[in-house]
Amino acid sequence: MNEPPTSTPGHSLDPQSEQEWTEFRSQAHLMLDDMINDLAALRDGPVWRPLPDERRSAFRAAQVPSGAGSLEAWRRSFREDVLPYATGNRHPGFMGWVHGGGTPVGMAADMLAAGLNANLGGRDHAPVEVERMVIRWAATLMGLPEDASGLLVTGSSMANFIAVIVASRAAPGGLSLRTAGLQSRRLVGYAGKTVHGCVSRAFDMAGLGSEALRLVDVDQEFRMDVAALRRMIEADRAAGLEPFLVVGTAGSVDTGAIDPLDGIAGVAKGEGLWFHVDGAFGATAVLSETIRPRLVGLERADSVAFDFHKWAQAPYDAGCVLVRDPERHATAFAQSLSYLSREDRGLAAGAPWFCDLGPDLSRGFRALKVWATLSVYGTRRLGEMVDRCCAVARRLGQLVEAEPMLELMAPISLNIVCFRVCARECDDVENDILNGEIVKDLQESGIAAPSTTVINGRKVIRAAIVNHRTEYADVERLVDAVLACASSRSGGA
Structure with missing residues (x-):
């Protein structure tokens, strides 16, 4: 029988002596200072600058390092080759896309999350409870029941995809889609012509086909025409199609228009359809006392997609999907694998796990920066x-x-x-x-x-x-x- 290899000094990737820990601590503090100093001086620099050709070429020609390097040299490379050439969305002059600016608090919280290195796919540990708390807070803010289901994801593209999957499984006979696929089903959904392209992509990835998303006319203010929606549903039913979902937009990507959510909710309820709201950035306007009345109907949604990393200013990435009915959410994704068995106690307790609510088994601790952002700034100041x-x-x-x-x-x-x-x-x-x-x-x-x-x-x-x-x-x-x-x-x- 072969003997296991003998452990040798230095096999760990941690510093191996008090001196090495001191050197690491010094470099780590300098990294934090670099970022704090950069944030403090943002306004004094350009919004964006193009990456010089020589630096771009150096990145593209770089080979995988085989030997060990110094943290100091790597820090210098980041400071010189990356930091000055980022997207620019932290800068007050950045207005091109709906990117949040981030905050010092969120940056510090992300550092703590990286240090903890928690996997929030499941298990029974405090970070899971933090995410559950954040989901409960999010549901409360959006007007959904406190016990609504949900999870934090990369962004609204993934959140919308999850919502489309849940909605399709909630349709009559929809659970058979998990095993038999669409077969001859002709499921169709509806959204205004100004809907974000990620919703069409969600239909594509869900196997429904992008053409299954029917685009409804909008009015002069770029809001969905509810009467046109009713006519389309009626015509599609007459043609033998199966309407299952209506998507309302809270803050369109082009103009920021808010669909008549309450009217859409009424149509969805009357037709027996799932009502989903894509509120990528606009849904967080519920934080504002003055804007919240314009989002009436959001609280009637069966599911909501939005991003904490946009208007709520948490660092990337921190998207969120909420589902009113926890049972429908779990039914759409939960699976039973022997090595993921849930127990009544111990580290494998605490079901249901977040891996039962979406496609990811491995998930980072996104909730920590959201918790920090809401706790330090509060909803009033964010509003x-x-x-x-x-x-x-x-x-x-x-x-x-x-x-x-x-x-x-x-x-x-x-x-x-x-x-x-x-x-x-x-x-x-x-x-x-x-x-x-x-x-x-x-x-x-x-x-x-x-x-x-x-x-x-x-x-x-x-x-x-x-x-x-x-x-x-x-x-x-x-x-x-x-x-x-x-x-x-x-x-x-």
């Missing part, structure tokens, strides 16, 4: 931050309307402003090109980072005010820079 973002967006809208060269292209529903440079000497196509080039100019300048989208067939500049650091001065600087870029490209005319 005031949401109000402030919307006020900054309205200020941007006022600046746009005051400039003859600029045109507001969509109503400002929440915190997203869509506008356009209209050069008189250019036709629509030329103005499309001009606006696209201006946005790239702005991003490369480091002054501001909006994005583009298409509204009523025209390319527009889109500014999403999601960062808690963004102030009036930042949108004033954006407008000045847009006009300067437009003037430069038109030769100062």
Whole structure:
């Protein structure tokens, strides 16, 4: 019989002496200082800067290290080659996409979670109870029952996917889908034409096919037309299709529009359909006393998808899915594997586990940073931050309307402003090109980072005010820079 290998000094990856622990502690403290100093000076630097070609080439040519290196050298590489060239969403001038800005508190909590290295797929340990607490808090905030089911995921793309799976299994005969697949079933769901693309992808990944998501017309404010929804459901039933799901959007990605959730909920209930709300960023507007009334109907949802890492400012990633009926949620995903057997006591107790509620067995401790964020800042202060973002967006809208060269292209529903440079000497196509080039100019300048989208067939500049650091001065600087870029490209005319 072969003897087991003899343990040798240094087999552990931890520091092996008091001196090594001291050296590690020194470097770790310096890393934390690097990040705190960077956060404190964000406003003084550019929003974004492109990664230099030589650094990009170095990353692409780098080989897997075979020998040990120093933590100090790695820290220096991160500080010089990564930190200055990140997305820029922490900066107050970042307005391009709905990315939260993060907080120092969330950063510190993420460090603690990494140190703990907990797997929240299951088992009986404190981190699981923290996530259960966070899910209960989330359900309460969204108006769902306190005992609603849910879990934290990578983001709303995964949250929407889980909701589509649960909804399909909740349809008549839907449990057979887990074993027999769709076979000849012709399940269809509905969402407004402004729905995020991840919902269509969820239908694709669920095996339903992206064409099974029926897109409903929207009104002039980009909100789902409830009467059109009723007509589509009626026509589809007559054609032999099986409606099972309606998706309402709370904060559309292009304009921030909120669908008439209460009206959609009424249709879903009357038709016996699952009512899901994609509230990726807009659902957290329930934190605001002034905006919450516009989300009436959210509390009637069978499931909700949203992100703590957007308007709630937790660090990436921290998406959330909530399901009103815990039994339907578990029935859609739970499985029995011998090595995952649940016990009445010991470390394998504490069922149901989170791996019974989604596709992931291995799950990080996302709940810690959410717990920290809600505990330190509180819902009142976070709600005031949401109000402030919307006020900054309205200020941007006022600046746009005051400039003859600029045109507001969509109503400002929440915190997203869509506008356009209209050069008189250019036709629509030329103005499309001009606006696209201006946005790239702005991003490369480091002054501001909006994005583009298409509204009523025209390319527009889109500014999403999601960062808690963004102030009036930042949108004033954006407008000045847009006009300067437009003037430069038109030769100062």
